[in-house]
Amino acid sequence: MPLIDNAVYVAGHRAHDPKSLDDTYELLRELDGMAWIGLYRPDAKEIHSVETEFGLHHLAVEDALIGHQRAKLERYGDTLFVVLRPARYIDSEERVEFGEVHVFLGPGFVVTVRHAESPNLAAVRHRLETNPPLLALGPEAVLYAIVDEVVDEYGPVIAGLENDIDEIEKQLFGGDPTVSRRIYDLLGEVMEFQRAVHPLKGMLEALLRGSEKYQVDLEIQRGVRDVLDHVLQIAGRSDAFRATLQNALTVHSTLATQQQNDEMRRISEASLALAEDTRKLTETSIRQGEEVKKISAWAAILFAPSLIGTIYGMNFEYMPELHWVFGYPLAVLGMFAMGFGLYWVFKRNKWL
Numbered sequence: 001m002p003l004i005d006n007a008v009y010v011a012g013h014r015a016h017d018p019k020s021l022d023d024t025y026e027l028l029r030e031l032d033g034m035a036w037i038g039l040y041r042p043d044a045k046e047i048h049s050v051e052t053e054f055g056l057h058h059l060a061v062e063d064a065l066i067g068h069q070r071a072k073l074e075r076y077g078d079t080l081f082v083v084l085r086p087a088r089y090i091d092s093e094e095r096v097e098f099g100e101v102h103v104f105l106g107p108g109f110v111v112t113v114r115h116a117e118s119p120n121l122a123a124v125r126h127r128l129e130t131n132p133p134l135l136a137l138g139p140e141a142v143l144y145a146i147v148d149e150v151v152d153e154y155g156p157v158i159a160g161l162e163n164d165i166d167e168i169e170k171q172l173f174g175g176d177p178t179v180s181r182r183i184y185d186l187l188g189e190v191m192e193f194q195r196a197v198h199p200l201k202g203m204l205e206a207l208l209r210g211s212e213k214y215q216v217d218l219e220i221q222r223g224v225r226d227v228l229d230h231v232l233q234i235a236g237r238s239d240a241f242r243a244t245l246q247n248a249l250t251v252h253s254t255l256a257t258q259q260q261n262d263e264m265r266r267i268s269e270a271s272l273a274l275a276e277d278t279r280k281l282t283e284t285s286i287r288q289g290e291e292v293k294k295i296s297a298w299a300a301i302l303f304a305p306s307l308i309g310t311i312y313g314m315n316f317e318y319m320p321e322l323h324w325v326f327g328y329p330l331a332v333l334g335m336f337a338m339g340f341g342l343y344w345v346f347k348r349n350k351w352l
Helices: 021-030 044-054 058-066 121-129 139-174 179-209 218-312 327-348
Strands: 003-010 013-016 034-040 072-076 079-084 087-090 095-098 101-106 109-114
Touching: 003 021, 003 121, 021 034, 021 044, 034 044, 034 121, 044 058, 044 101, 044 109, 058 079, 058 101, 072 179, 079 139, 087 139, 095 139, 095 179, 101 139, 109 139, 121 139, 139 179, 139 218, 179 218, 218 327
Parallel strands: 034 109
Antiparallel strands: 003 013, 003 034, 072 079, 079 101, 087 095, 101 109
């Protein structure tokens, strides 16, 4: 149901609980009070109803109906339009969920439009109802309380992000291969958180600058300054988180490069060792080849005398040199000549 809570307050006390928006408008015309209308994801009918009754600007109404707006503060005459980006840390999923709340306030009315579960506006309303003097200060007190609640809900988000960053640092130096993806995702959440927090500084400063012009109570001004201090602290923490995560990405890239270089060095050393083994094997093969050549050369040298001796060792009766006086000396000389000739040839060709 779009209409979550609807009440008319008189002098800081809850005086009536109208059943419909039309009843609320009627009571406001009769009483000197303030209406606080709480809407949750309303349709065009509810939005245009409050637009017509309170004279809201059509651009602000369009933003509230569509949603997905940045945090901002805009003034249209005597009506103020504020967009806040609440956030909550979901511990079971280790992620930040961002919401959106729109606040219209003007003389005698506050209209809140939520598009997510956060912030807990019921808690804000209850806290104000237990403090009638503050609630009696009017719509500005409601806006202050809502902004204060949004900023307070940023506290658990900061704690959750800090815990995630601590875990990432352990993963980073523990060699976890999935850490880069987690750093990237968390950096995106931190940047989104910054987009929710940083505009609040300018918004709250603008409220303080306009306090005198719009006669905002001094107590509310003090509360806004206190919220501003918290915003500045949270903004500083979020900036530090972003710097830490960006440094973590750089360190991870450096470690990955170093790991690749170490792997390449090991591969190079293995290649050099293989090349050395190949060189030694080649040298061994060359030496073996030289030995084979020497053996072959000596075998050829010894083969020549054996050939002559084999011929003259054949037992044929008719051999021309068999009964020749110079046959033996000539055969021996031939053996030495052939052996020396082969030795000279092999020596020249460096086989010996």
